Amino acid sequence: MARVPLNFLPTFVAVAQLQTLRAAAESLHLTHSAVSQQIGELESRLGFPLFDRRGRRVHLNAAGQALLRHVAPALAQVDDGVQAAAATAQGAAQGLRVTMLPSFAQRWFLPRLGLWRERHPDIAIEIEASANLVDLQRDGFHAAIRTGPGPWPGLVVERLYESPTPFIAVASPAMAQRLREGRPADLAREPLLGDIDVWEQWFAAAGVRTRATPVASFNDVGLMLQATEQGLGLAVVRELLAADALRDGRLARLFDVSVVLEGVQPYSLVYPPALKDWPPLIALRDWVREEFDCSLAALRISAR
Secondary structure, eight states, X not given: OOOOOGGGHHHHHHHHHHOBHHHHHHHHTOOHHHHHXXXXXHHHHHTSOOEEEETTEEEEOHHHHHHHHHHHHHHHHHHHHHHHHHHHHHGGGGOEEEEXXXXXXXXXXXXXXXXXXXXXXXXXXXXEEOSSOOOHHHHTOSEEEEOSSOOOTTSEEEESOOSOOEEEEEEOHHHHHHHTTSOGGGGGGSXXXXXXXXXXXXXXXXXXXXXXXXXXXXXXXXXXXXXXXXXXOEEEEEHHHHHHHHHHXXXXXEEEEEEEOTTOOOOEEEEOGGGTTOHHXXXXXXXXXXXXXHHHHHHHHHTO
């Protein structure tokens, strides 16, 4: 069997995954004819076909599926190696590209960016706040801070703290003062913000049987907290995201009731295995863990 040119293999993987030559050509920034020629040459060198052609679409046959199972992980490992080599060669000056949820960026990370610069003035950090689950390697990110059960195949997942994530009810100081002498059941008559099931779980934890009817819902917790600070309603939120506003007096906690919502996960740092020992990534992980501990300690002190 003739030797297979390695530069044909990324083309093979792209065609196998996208199932059309044109889509593969666009993803590889090649012409349609160049992709077609490479696939034809690859099959010629191997001495057997890899695809079944059905109109404009191509489908892997059994031989193609066997090749893909071995080639795709090998190319991913090569990409990991290149990324690790680039990170090592360029050092901290390369900077960190991190993606995270807008609510986490707005309510927790950005207020602490000055602390990060004081601790690591030589490590620039680029933050993308997005609700979309991005492909870290394809989109050029070093890491993500995520919640959720995962799994995220091919990535290292490190929880940034292990304790359950409590949710609490909060209000603007003026609304909290008005409700201070009441009971948890009284909140059902107030404008509630957020999801029905979250409120109903909070009421259940407070020993209240009622039907929650929120007046507004949000696709971003940061927006909901902003509306709460402006006195537009009450919210049940992850305690950690309200920590700064509680400390600064922009929000006040309502009653000594907290609930751990079913299925809600702690924050995790997610990154490619090749970067496991990269100093800037280690610095980010350790710093976030320390700041989480500080935030939670501050909450415990303010609750006394």
